Amino acid sequence: MNILYHVPLSPFCRKVRLSLAEKKIEVQLVEERYWELDADFLRRNPAGKVPVLKMDGKIFSESSAICEYLEEIHPTPSLLPEDAETRFEVRRLVSWFDDKFHDEVTANLLYERVNRKIHGSGYPVSANVKAGSKAIKFHLDYLAWLLDNRRWLAGDVMSLADFAAAAHFSSLDYICDVDWNRSAAVKDWYATLKSRPAFRSILADNVPGFPQPNHYSNLDF
Template sequence: MRILHHLPLSPQSRLARLLLGEKRLPYELVIEKVWEQNEAFYALNPAGDVPVLVEESGLVVPGARVICEYLEDVYPDTALLGRTVGERVEVRRLLDWFDRLFQQEVTVNLLGEKVEKRLFGQGLPSGNVLRQGYKNLRFHLDYIGYLAETRTWLAGPSLSAADFAAAAHLSALDFLGDINWKHAPSVRDWYARVKSRPCFRSLLSDKVSGITPPPHYADLDF
């Protein structure tokens, strides 16, 4: 069976789960406590982080971006990277946007401070960092809202990996209760459409020790 080494709240792992689910590729989840720096896991992925996909053939595919390109190369039937050259550039531009900008400006400042710092034994969240994270989140919600208002899906006319990358980050922050949907109605409408895809179900039933998501987290009609 195909295995995905992951962490429930890792947006990169969530992206891999959504892509596998949307392409209807069955997989088993294995939680990898990356902070324990397990040697066997470093042998799979020298970078030491999740997600890592291990195919039944034994092929090891580490990292969400690598998994995304790999799945599109090998299982192209449900195209998630766009069909035309221009669409592919736009999907990948947004993948890069969420993987680098959103990750550094929002996810590291909120999820990193509240969850990862504790797991890695690095102390309490910093108020200044959280404030910067919330400020950056408002900018990013405006940008996602602008895309959602002017296009059918974030990268254009078709549902793509860009939607799943954005939804992966937002869903992890939503689990922490960090998203005020009332202030971002266009983002909420787009997110409700992504959230209702069958591939999203596994994310909505995630359990994380010590964190209770808000009641709307798993609600498709929030």
């Protein structure tokens, strides 16, 4: 049995979960309290980060590397376009969300509101929360601009770029930090994605101490 060591609200774990589910690769989800630096976990990934995928007796880490590996060994359905220019755009947008969006939004909202409590590291820093709330508006507007010019984020077909973005937004939606009324195009894009079978396990997540909001798993918002 394939095993994915993960944290439910981690966008990096969710990106891998979406890729696995889209490709219909069965996997057992095992929650990993990575911040406790358990010796067994550190043997699986000395970097001390999730996700970690155990597949065919081998260990794989780093979410983007895992997703590209899955693309190579299970190319159908494809999440990376064939032409080099669009493939570049997918990778650019994956980096945008996993780096820029993560640093400006996810770290300031999700990590402050949720991770601090779970890790026992104190209360949210209000300045960080304010910065994240301001930054997400810019990113929502950027998505709206992309979707005004494209069917999906990177082009005419759904790709890993859409999963990377949806992984972050779904985590933030769980704590009600996304203003879906800011852009009808972005709201429609997310509604289409969360209606896919690959999203089912993510919409079923429940985090102790943080009850799932009523709208979160509602496919019609």
